[in-house]
Amino acid sequence: MEETSAEQVRNFRLHAHHLDACYGKDDVIAAISACGMQNSPPGAWEAALFNRVPACGAADRDRLLLEERTLMQAWSFRGAPVVFPAADSAAFLSALAAEGDEPWIYTRGIGLALDFLGVGFDELLALLEQVMPQLDGQTVAGKVALDQTLAAWIEPLLPERKRSLWNEPSMYGSPDKQTVGGAAVSFLLRPCSFKGLVVFGAREGASPTFTSYRSWLGRPLVPDPDAARKLVRKFLHCYGPSTPDRLAAWLGCSGAQARRLWKAAADEMEPVTFLGRKTQVLSADRERLLAPQPLERELLLLAAHDPYLDQRDRAVLQPDKTLQRRIWRTVANPGAIVYCGQVVGTWTGTKKGVGLEVKADWWDDAVDERQVRALAEQHAAFRGLGLAGFERV
Template identity: 75%
Template sequence: MGEPGVERIRNFRLHAHHLDARYDEADVLAVVGACGMQNTPPGAWKAALHNRVPALGAEDLERLLHEKRSLIQAWSFRGAPVVFPAADSDAFLTALVPQKDEPWIYTQGIGLALDALGMEFHEVLALLERVMPKLDDKVVVSKTALDQTLADWVEPLLPAGKREPWRAPSMYGSPDKQTVGGAAVSFLLRPCALKGLVVFGERSGASPAFTSFRAWLGRGLEPSKDAPKKLVRKFLHCYGPSTADRFASWLGCSGKQARRLWKTVVDEMEPLTCDGKRAYVLAADRERLFAPEPLERELLLLSAHDPYLDQRDRAVLQADKTLQRRIWRTVANPGAVVRRGEVVGTWTGKKKGTGLEVEASLWAGDVDVRELRDLAKDYAAFRGLELVGFKA
């Protein structure tokens, strides 16, 4: 069988990301659990889920996360806050715990703090793990408060000669708000999250809140030997055909860790050729990949950081590298106008009082602007706003 071609890949990935049709509330766990939903900036996961299950309002989503707790938010791949089904916690957390000499995700910057303390990574992490169970009975509001609260809990466990440098002002840019100990804790919260020791709780106004996995769900995190397989399957189903290197990029982990995880499902993969290079797809997905189905929805208004836009092979979404730089910026990515899987423009929204102004920049001249405006109107309503301006 020949190359699938970019249009088949787009069709396959739209289906895997539940963007080919409008899904129902009964599908929520499958939709969110496909590959998790990043929640930076705050609210990104809600916009992503709205695009897949538009019948649910923002309050419905809050209920799923904070009341039913069938969903959970924790630091996961790339060290980012991610919302995923509580039942998939092993895949999004414990599967990412490194082995042997593999580095932890999102901890590279801790070196300055460790040098100032004269301590090793594993020493500080072990001390932090000893105090983390105190979160079983506590909710801490704001990330700054969490860092310093945990640092204060750790301090009595330090050798006497380490306590003064632990309390010294941080070297990471906020010496008036953070200590060296608080900075070290900040980096080590990712390993703690992957071990099920800290999760996000219900926000308090504009501030995030934090507690333990046990306090949130009433049980501890239970590792599973199949967790690595589950994680790789999720990636390949949503982003296949792909490679181990792209998997490493998506996770934000070392190549060594990614290759170890990748090998757990190698007997479930099949090779094929994409753009002249070898890539892999789950054997169970190959038939669907080569047999695209009609899309019930061809035009989408995706918010920045939607999981569909997280594809590592960006040329699938937009072949023009100049336009790619307008989609994926260093900071403040815009939303994307997607037609049949291809990004054909960007958009931004600006809140004005109780209204929302949306401006789109289109690169294709045959986009249905009226349909695009309707999508913007729906998005504004989802946010409890009125569309007061639209330009494309």
């Protein structure tokens, strides 16, 4: 069995993520399609795209997402908002739907509401699916408003004895803003997203808006028997060599669901040894994996939540576990300074008026401070700001 090194894997993944060079506008869709771009916190996908296709500006992004709607945003893997090409809806939505006894992604916490209401998960999801078509032709501004709007549509369908419970204050926090019904709906929005029933619309100021898939694209989500295969293919191309348990971690799904999805593309894989484990790589990627290519860009300043930083085998990016804790925190991850595919430092940017103050910390002497500062200036310009200050801490 072929043995692969961390250096080979980093080089391969940089290429798969379109981070080995500065790509042009013709490559925008391919860069986003690779594995989607998480948009939490808001703006994360724009920063990720900037690091791959610097020439794609705000007007280009708005045209693709809001006018042409070649791109779209919906709750996807791990229940997070993700921007992806509409043509890839099967991989980023349909493939995530649970089957049989598999739990749905991002719904674990709903048990408190279900027990309080005395209803089953499938029963409540069926009621929500029954009212979701009312979103066709409508736009709802704000997540809380969406939860409560859908909860109000469900209420008449509930037995009368349960309606008062439905309207009790939420037990999940913000009881002044959310009811038990609204909280239950909030958990069920991910399954509805995977079924193509709800997507993000254009932002209204600081608020996201929501509508139906049919309203946004003018057509329903079409079933695709190859959805699972397409999803696993994307995962392995960007994060391979890998294993089903790492697919489960990336998707936020159960091990059972990950193994089922994995089998859908098993005929496209072959084994290699990596980090002491038997892993799988796409057969189509094997040659590129084993033959690293020179990098046109060796130093990168990636924003927090960039898809490249979403690797589940974090030792590939930084083998020192003490340093890993500085890169991936429980809350408020910093950005990452990446050199030849390895995370060698962190950075943060704070807006001050019309400027951006950047603080950076790195632990590799091969990194030139002038280059880090230049990248910080480019990031500030991408955000429409000047670099108000730069400090190595």
